[in-house]
Amino acid sequence: MVSERVERTPVNGAGLPPERVVAAGSAARVLVAATARALRGDDCGDLGHPGPLSRLTGAPEPVRRAAAVRAAGRAALTTDEIAAVDAERVAGWFTGQYPDRRYPGVLLGSPHGAAAHLAAALGVPWLPAGFELAGQWARGAVDRPDAAYAHGATLAARLLDANPRVHVRQVHCPASRGAAAGAAVTFAVRWRTLPEAYARFLSDRLEPAAPVLLLHDARTWPVRDRGDGHSFQAGCPAGGLDPVDFHPDARALGRVLRAAGGEETRWTAPEVTVAGAFAEHGVESGFEHDARSFGDRHGHPLHRVVVPQPDALSAVTADLYRGWLRRAGKTGNRLVVECGRLLDPGQVVRAGLVPYWCENATTRRVAGVEWWLAGSEPFSSVDVLPEPPGLRSPAYAGLPQWLAVAGFGRRRRALDRGAARGYPVASVPTRRATEVLRNQPCDLPAPPPLRMAEALTALRDAGAHQGLLVC
Template identity: 35%
Template sequence: MKLPREVAAFDSASAMVMATARYLHHRDTPPMGRPAGRLLRPLATAANRLPVRLRETIYSLASGAEAQPAARMAALDIEQAAASIVRLYPRRRYPAVILGSSSGALVHLCAALGIAWLPQTLLLPLRQRQVPPDDPMRALHAFDATAQALLARNPDFVLHHLHDPNQDRLTSRRMAYFRVKRTRLGPAYERFLTNTLDPGGVVLLAECTRRWPTTRVGERHVFQFGAVGGLQPSQYREGDPRIAAYLRRYGVKRTRWEAPTPDSESPEAEWGFEPALRDDATAFARRHGYQVRRLIFDDPEDLSPLIADLYRWWYRQRGLPTNRLLVESFILADPWWALRTGCVPYWSIFPVQSSADALERYLDQSDTYDYLHLMLFCHGVESVGLASVDQWRRVLQRARVAGSFAGTEPRRYPSDLATFFRYQSALRAIPDRHPIPEPLQLREFEGFFAQRGHRYPAVRMEG
């Protein structure tokens, strides 16, 4: 089970596809979505003993190793990547298929319903050597020729060139982020739906409405400076005292970033939904007698309280304990182990302040958990907006019996290279074991939401 090398594996969409597909094959999720990834654990453990700056260099080299040369990317047929995605899933009948935006909470919804998820957005990692992370003006037009060639070969996609020197500082030293969003289903997705959806089945569109200021570069090509995480768009553009301190830490003699002037707003590069796909998917569904539902949410993390509560309700229906919360982080997630250990899954987008605040709000509104298991995605740097390890400790203290970090060594955070391998060991150490259940019916999820949807004002269902 693997994706083509032109598609980044170390990314939300590909990691979440892999986790969903492996669950449907009755398997757990290996580190970074690759079984061979487990072999890297001794190297990551050894690297953790090095000084921080050396760890940063290793992270930069390792995360940027997926980057492909411009010539290869310009010649890519993205439909081949779509064909690789659908081949990951078991060939059987599904009552529904989710299509659209990424969210770790959607992975657990797919697991609960026993269905597949097809992403709208993919990350194409482009080799980058001459663009410093703190120079978005140079990044703006650095790959125009590559972008034009890629889009000419792939007319049913829009390209969002993302540049974020805050959270992606280390990776962007060696890789440019080309995120492509499909505007049409395309042959591979259409074949998958016609071959696997039950007659009259449901195409469930996952639509994240998050938008971001962008600069138009060309037809179907925009440049996005900054990304969802520790800073708001205005802070990237206008500056913030924390940014000045962050830049000084890396020897940059400026107090803010000089960035291209935005001229529009677009769906956020990684998480936002491009509405053109809805029109094509709806027309396809009508032609084939399928139903269309829309699951609409403001931010990718907004689904997390809903899905956590769904699992808690589901466990009660099955007579299981509901006292153990598993807090996942970005691509650190495993739906198979969540169900095997009877954990209620709550997905957080990144270990940033806004995610810590959202988790606190969820805990305020929920019955107390006896156990909290906390994963923290470590992106290598103390970026602006990152929640401190002491803040996360305070969250863990809200457990009635015990709260623990799941795979992260607190004193190494946020540059703990081994956390990508240790989190699975932490899951296996949870003592409870339960059989993998029969899937919920879509109507059960819809009934649950109809009764309790008022608790999730940022989420709505239509259709």
């Protein structure tokens, strides 16, 4: 069960339990859990608990910042725990969550909520090309990315000693993590080869000639990479700002740092050695090469889906769902707009809804769904589940923008009050989406599973207008 609390687990020779390693609430963890439950016929009602900040919605900002720092430090791994991480064991934990049966295909790659919905419609698993973990930074500072890099390099070396087949991308982003960025360093651990657990899963669970879809987040970011397996980026696409906004003279950075308890005058980012590297959720070339080689050897064709922005895959998947529902005799006129961890693919299928997933609550991502709705055939109902980001930032959408999204519904326009209460500083667990979607009327039976050939055709045809590349 994905929970906002992670208990301390003693280090032992068998390695650290994956439940402790993979950051609670991280995209890969939540999406695997949600997809696996959908394939089992379950919902996400057991995923996530209110975080420690949920009781401090009305507290002064200094109190909230201090609580965020304490919570991040408790959840992060110690140096010894990081040395005990076994990335192969994490891969086995991901595959072990899926029902033991054969599948007509599989989705691999970058985390994206629409991929979970696509997997649920196809009746196939989704497996990430990496995972996120956090390491303790006892004397950290949110406004010192240079110090974060130095500390992270030491931790990364311990991780890489035990896991030479991964790349460690460190992300220091106060825009997306607030004060917590000064209490823990965040690592996006990406497999440079196909994990053995994945290879076994594909060998044992795929039907003959079943295709493999590899999703690749093609967003780029300036990084420092010396070729030692550890790279660093200040800021990230999910923060809603541009790389130029992380310059000490940028007004946006000043606002972000002051909100997180820091000062822009202390900000000195490490040098950039690669101006256009793939950001933290990119797929390592070795992982893709191994997946393609595996497919060639075992008769499983690999199709690469390059996603330039999250909105593109969200829009194509929503359109795909609408057509899938209508071919089954349903209206396809009821939309749910999900955000971040607030999703439940199983309940979406049960209710016969069209899902559109926003990566987060940034203004850009919310504007993406507005543009898509403006160009789409109208929906009779629009339900919106805005995940509060848990902090204040100029990059995040306000409730009026979310209300504007709901306003596209012709008859029903609903913004979830539970998620809106205390927005943007509240904390809402994944199960909130399940609680809301359970109240939607059933539209059973569910359509027959979508065929992979149909999905590929839609991704190629409709995706071309959104910038998707399928090859």
